[in-house]
Amino acid sequence: MNTPEPNFDEMRQADGSIRPAYVDYCQWLDEQDPSQMRRKGREAENFFRRTGITFNVYGDDDAEERLIPFDMVPRIITGGEWRKLSRGIEQRVRALNAFMHDLYHRQEIIRSGRLPERLFSNNDAWLPQMVGFTPPGGVYTHIVGIDLVRTGPNEFMVLEDNARTPSGVSYMLENRETMMAMFPELFSRIPVQPVSDYPRRLAKSLAACAPDGASDKPMVAVLTPGIYNSAYFEHAFLADQMGAELVEGSDLRVVDGRVQMRTTAGYQPIDVLYRRVDDDFLDPLTFNPESMLGVPGIMDVYRSGGITIANAPGTGVADDKAIYSFMPEIVEFYTGEKPLLPNVPTWRCAEPDSLAYVLDNIAELVVKEVHGSGGYGMLIGPTSSKREIANFKDKLKANPTNYIAQPTLALSTVPIFTKSGLAPRHLDLRPFVLVSPGGIDITPGGLTRVALKKGSLVVNSSQGGGTKDTWVLND
Amino acid sequence: MLGRTASSVFWMFRYLERAENTARLLEAGFRMALTRGGDIANDEWRSVIDTLGLKAAYEALYDEYSGTQVCNFVLRDRENGENVMRMFDLARSNARASRTSITGEVWEAVNESWMSLTHLLSRPVRETGLGTVLAMVRRSATLVRGATYGSMLRSEIYHFARAGTYIERADSTARILDVKYYLLLPSLAYVGSTLDTSQWDNVLRSLSAERAFRWLNAGRMDARGIAEFLILDQRFPRSLSFCYKELSENLGRLAEIHGVESQSNAKIIEAMYRFRTTTIDTIFDSGLHEFLTGFNANNQVIANSIAEDYRFFA
Numbered sequence: 001m002n003t004p005e006p007n008f009d010e011m012r013q014a015d016g017s018i019r020p021a022y023v024d025y026c027q028w029l030d031e032q033d034p035s036q037m038r039r040k041g042r043e044a045e046n047f048f049r050r051t052g053i054t055f056n057v058y059g060d061d062d063a064e065e066r067l068i069p070f071d072m073v074p075r076i077i078t079g080g081e082w083r084k085l086s087r088g089i090e091q092r093v094r095a096l097n098a099f100m101h102d103l104y105h106r107q108e109i110i111r112s113g114r115l116p117e118r119l120f121s122n123n124d125a126w127l128p129q130m131v132g133f134t135p136p137g138g139v140y141t142h143i144v145g146i147d148l149v150r151t152g153p154n155e156f157m158v159l160e161d162n163a164r165t166p167s168g169v170s171y172m173l174e175n176r177e178t179m180m181a182m183f184p185e186l187f188s189r190i191p192v193q194p195v196s197d198y199p200r201r202l203a204k205s206l207a208a209c210a211p212d213g214a215s216d217k218p219m220v221a222v223l224t225p226g227i228y229n230s231a232y233f234e235h236a237f238l239a240d241q242m243g244a245e246l247v248e249g250s251d252l253r254v255v256d257g258r259v260q261m262r263t264t265a266g267y268q269p270i271d272v273l274y275r276r277v278d279d280d281f282l283d284p285l286t287f288n289p290e291s292m293l294g295v296p297g298i299m300d301v302y303r304s305g306g307i308t309i310a311n312a313p314g315t316g317v318a319d320d321k322a323i324y325s326f327m328p329e330i331v332e333f334y335t336g337e338k339p340l341l342p343n344v345p346t347w348r349c350a351e352p353d354s355l356a357y358v359l360d361n362i363a364e365l366v367v368k369e370v371h372g373s374g375g376y377g378m379l380i381g382p383t384s385s386k387r388e389i390a391n392f393k394d395k396l397k398a399n400p401t402n403y404i405a406q407p408t409l410a411l412s413t414v415p416i417f418t419k420s421g422l423a424p425r426h427l428d429l430r431p432f433v434l435v436s437p438g439g440i441d442i443t444p445g446g447l448t449r450v451a452l453k454k455g456s457l458v459v460n461s462s463q464g465g466g467t468k469d470t471w472v473l474n475d
Numbered sequence: 476m477l478g479r480t481a482s483s484v485f486w487m488f489r490y491l492e493r494a495e496n497t498a499r500l501l502e503a504g505f506r507m508a509l510t511r512g513g514d515i516a517n518d519e520w521r522s523v524i525d526t527l528g529l530k531a532a533y534e535a536l537y538d539e540y541s542g543t544q545v546c547n548f549v550l551r552d553r554e555n556g557e558n559v560m561r562m563f564d565l566a567r568s569n570a571r572a573s574r575t576s577i578t579g580e581v582w583e584a585v586n587e588s589w590m591s592l593t594h595l596l597s598r599p600v601r602e603t604g605l606g607t608v609l610a611m612v613r614r615s616a617t618l619v620r621g622a623t624y625g626s627m628l629r630s631e632i633y634h635f636a637r638a639g640t641y642i643e644r645a646d647s648t649a650r651i652l653d654v655k656y657y658l659l660l661p662s663l664a665y666v667g668s669t670l671d672t673s674q675w676d677n678v679l680r681s682l683s684a685e686r687a688f689r690w691l692n693a694g695r696m697d698a699r700g701i702a703e704f705l706i707l708d709q710r711f712p713r714s715l716s717f718c719y720k721e722l723s724e725n726l727g728r729l730a731e732i733h734g735v736e737s738q739s740n741a742k743i744i745e746a747m748y749r750f751r752t753t754t755i756d757t758i759f760d761s762g763l764h765e766f767l768t769g770f771n772a773n774n775q776v777i778a779n780s781i782a783e784d785y786r787f788f789a
Contacts, residue, residue: 049590050583227571236574246575250789251477262478264631264785265733 007410008152009424010075021076021473024190034421037072040182041417044070047178069466070175071416072182075427075448079193079475085148085156085431086442088341091331093144093433093440096163096318098334100140103317104130114329118350122401123323124371125164125316127279129286133303135312136211137437142274142310143202144433145169145447149344150412157344157409158327159428163318164311165276168447169432170234173198173241175469176445191474193444199241201434201441202274206242208436209308210271218271221245221261223252225277225293235276244274249281254297259307272308273298279313321370321404322348344409350401358405359396362389365405366457367396380457382408411457414468416450426451428459429470444472478786480573481635485781487569487577487585488623488639494562495616496647498609500526501546503680505605508542511673519677520545526654526681529555543602550608551596559612560596563589576632580622588615631732634725635785641725642778645718646771651681652705653767659698660763672696678705682713702763703755715770716750722777723747729785739780746773 006014011022018026048067077085102108103126109115120126145166147159176195180187203220210218224235226248239246251261252270260267275282281291286299301307317323323330325346331339347354349367358365367379379392396403413424431446448468449459459465504523508516520540524533532555533548550559567589570582592615595608620640627633652659655678675696679685688696688704708714723743730740758766782788 050587051579227568232571236571240575245477246480247477248479251479253789262786262789264476264478264481266786 007426008150008155008412010150010412010414011424021078021081025074025076025186028186028189037417041072044072044178044182047181048174051174068171068461069452070178071450071452071466071468072179073415073417073422074179074469074471075414075429075450076471076473079473081154082193082444082472084154085341086444088156088339089146089431089433089442090440091335091337091340092146092158092161092327093141093435095327095331095334096144096161097138097140097435099330100163100312100315100318101134101138102334104314105132105134109330109333112333114333115326118401119320119322119326120317123317123320125279125314125320127314129299129303130312130314135209135302136305136308137209139209139310139435139437140312140315141318142206142209142312142435144435145430146433148341148429148431149409150429151410152412156429157342158324159344160321161318161324161327162430164316165278166430166432167231167234167276168430168449169198170237171467172432172443172445172447172470173237175467179469190471192471193474195443195445198432198443199238201443202238203242203244205434205436205438205441206272206274206308206310208438209310211305211308213305214271219245219269220272220274221247221270223247223249223273223275223277225249225281229276231276238274245270249277249291249293249295252295252298254295254301257301257304257306259295259298259301270307272310274310279316282309282313319371321346321368321372322350322401325404344406347405349396349403349405354405355396355400358403359393362393362396362405364408366408367392367403367405369402370404371402376462380408383456408457414448414450416452416466416468423454425454426457426459427468445470476576476630476632478788480576481631481785482782482787483569483573484576484632484635485639485787487566487573488636489643490562490566490569491585491616491619492640492643493647494559494566494612496644497527497549497559497562498612498616499683500651500681501549501605502609503677504545505542505609506680507673507677516542522654523549526650527557528650529557532556543600543605546605547599550600560592563592563615573632578622578626580626581619584615584619584622588618591615629728631729634729634732635781637725638722638729638781641718641722642774642781644713645715645722646774648682648705648713648715648718649767649771649774651678652702653764653771655681656763656767659702660759675701684711684713687711699755699759702758706758706766707750707753707755719743719746719750726781733785737780737784739777739784742773742777742780746777 011019013019045067048070099109103120110117141163143166145162145168147162148156149159150156172195206220207218220242222235222239222244224232224246226232236246245261247261252259253262253267255267258269259273260269277293280288281293283294283296283299284291285296298307302309324343325348327343328339347358349355349358358367363381365381369377372378379388381389411426411428413426415422416425427448427450429446429448432443434441448470449461449465450468451457451459452464452466500523504519507519517540520542524530524540524545527549529549536554537544548555552558567585570577570585574582591611595611600608623636627636658674658678675698676685678701679688682705684705688701692700704711705714707716709716709720711717726740726743730737
């Protein structure tokens with residue numbers, strides 16, 4: 001496929017010279033024997049299989065467990081770039097939390113006319129059960145993943161906010177471990193900021209959000225849907241690294257007004273539940289009555305202040321792509337500042353003028369469902385056939401409020417290793433942000449997802465994307 | 476730790492032990508078939524299926540007992556819900572479910588073993604490949620055991636792992652003996668027949684006991700001595716008495732950690748008392764078969780008590 005304009009390569013300038021962030025790395029790479037590097041690539045795959053870093057793909061019976069392909073060329077960001085980025089991220093996350101609080105209380109942003117009411121009144125992720133309730137410490141989004149794309153030297157844009165249950169942080173950590181195991185000398189030559197203390201920071205941040213009355217050492221547990229969930233590896237990994245219990249719904253029960261887990265010595269109360277289960281499955285008494293993954297009555301305990309649920313139920317509102325399109329207004333409304341990180345320009349198909357524009361220009365646009373995720377249910381105009389476009393147009397016309405559209409961006413590239421040497425591929429970046437009453441903490445690094453097919457703009461692992469280690473230089 | 480996780484650890488080690496014991500049985504059967512051939516070989520394969528409790532499932536599919544057919548049925552046949560590959564699947568999924576309770580070394584040992592066996596058992600096993608597969612099963616079990624011994628904290632998790640191992644091993648030893656018990660009865664124990672000694676040898680091989688027994692008895696072999704060794708010898712790691720000594724130690728530690736006198740601990744103390752007051756004569760007097768079936772029934776009761784004491788289920 002053709003990208004509409006020449007894209008920004010993060011390693012090389014247009015004249016072929018190396019950009020500053022990659023100078024030291026490329027110098028090291030020149031000294032390596034290419035056949036050695038290929039062998040290392042196979043080693044990495046064995047390492048991942050042996051340690052069990054796999055993910056499960058929904059609807060793929062043959063391959064219950066697959067590896068996310070790992071590429072050995074790191075994605076490198078300078079310290080200066082990172083400082084600028086983190087200011088923008090922090091501002092956005094602060095605004096997101098304030099927005100959540102407002103949505104479930106006075107709704108000033110709607111009264112002021114900056115945000116149309118329909119956006120959340122039609123939004124399944126908005127939970128009436130959260131109205132008027134403030135979570136412990138006032139924190140809604142304890143863990144946030146902000147998806148960023150880059151289009152130029154200092155041009156980062158937010159593609160998506162993941163305020164519900166962002167995943168992928170285990171890849172940030174394991175990719176670094178793998179790189180350090182394979183190329184220890186690189187890390188003694190190049191000053192890379194560490195990411196390995198993320199689990200400790202997460203544990204600390206979660207503990208700081210414990211409800212009033214919890215002890216100095218609050219009991220933290222990770223709630224997983226179980227071993228068949230696509231992200232089970234990550235749930236187990238984080239619990240293990242934090243020294244927290246990994247629990248399933250069947251381990252939990254409300255006893256004496258507290259959520260308690262069944263241990264070998266009887267029921268013990270939990271103070272903070274880092275849940276990796278969707279809102280809808282959290283409490284069969286309040287939400288989906290069929291759910292076997294949650295805890296009957298947990299919402300009552302929550303509302304009476306007996307437990308912290310991270311992230312708070314109802315934060316999925318912010319993952320909605322129609323809400324996303326208003327993020328610049330949201331940031332300005334709650335912080336009183338201009339957004340430091342811009343959005344990708346977005347047409348809301350709910351608006352007639354925008355819809356007309358999108359229908360006329362659909363072949364150049366990316367059209368997404370407002371509630372969609374994981375790269376499912378979207379149309380990439382430039383790579384789609386006439387028939388696919390015609391079919392999608394019908395769906396769009398039938399239910400325009402369900403869609404937004406964005407230009408096909410010239411996403412930046414970084415090379416990956418291929419059989420015939422280095423070749424540039426498009427990528428994005430998901431840094432992980434922790435929020436507690438003590439402040440906002442951003443680990444220097446993140447998950448870099450990379451499209452493995454030449455020219456492809458789809459980086460999702462469920463669609464054949466891979467990952468890279470993400471370096472933030474200590475300069 | 477969580478009751479469910481304790482259950483996963485317990486069962487992970489039970490399945491690994493079961494897979495290993497099954498491999499041992501097949502190895503002994505294979506050897507018997509090679510050295511004796513004909514009807515004896517067929518009888519041997521029949522008794523392997525019988526020991527594993529798979530008679531009905533096997534006979535529903537096949538009319539006759541032949542080596543590779545039995546081996547493939549036991550190792551990988553999907554019609555056999557308790558095939559060895561399935562045991563490794565279950566061991567691995569229990570390991571995944573208790574991933575936060577076992578060390579990376581133990582997990583990797585289980586996972587790597589599972590990967591190798593998945594590969595080896597992806598096609599039917601031929602006679603020439605049987606040795607490799609069986610050796611891999613045993614090596615896998617040894618690897619996990621070593622990783623467990625060398626890397627796990629001696630917390631309750633470790634004791635649940637060991638308890639699972641010894642419950643399963645005692646069950647297996649008692650079953651093997653029970654299927655072969657008639658070979659060991661005093662009335663049949665006349666010396667000199669090569670047929671008998673080779674079958675006795677096979678009983679010992681099914682439990683990897685042949686070397687130890689030879690060494691202790693200077694090569695002499697008698698039925699009573701074999702029964703005594705496999706039931707009452709406290710030095711042999713697959714004897715009933717040894718398994719219970721270890722089980723009692725682990726259940727004792729669990730009771731101590733929890734600071735309560737548990738049902739399971741009371742039951743193992745009782746069983747240990749019976750062992751101390753039992754001799755091979757009293758066993759033969761009241762019937763070897765009765766002794767073994769009684770033992771296994773009680774073994775099951777102890778396993779259930781562990782699950783109940785430590786809240787494996789809600």
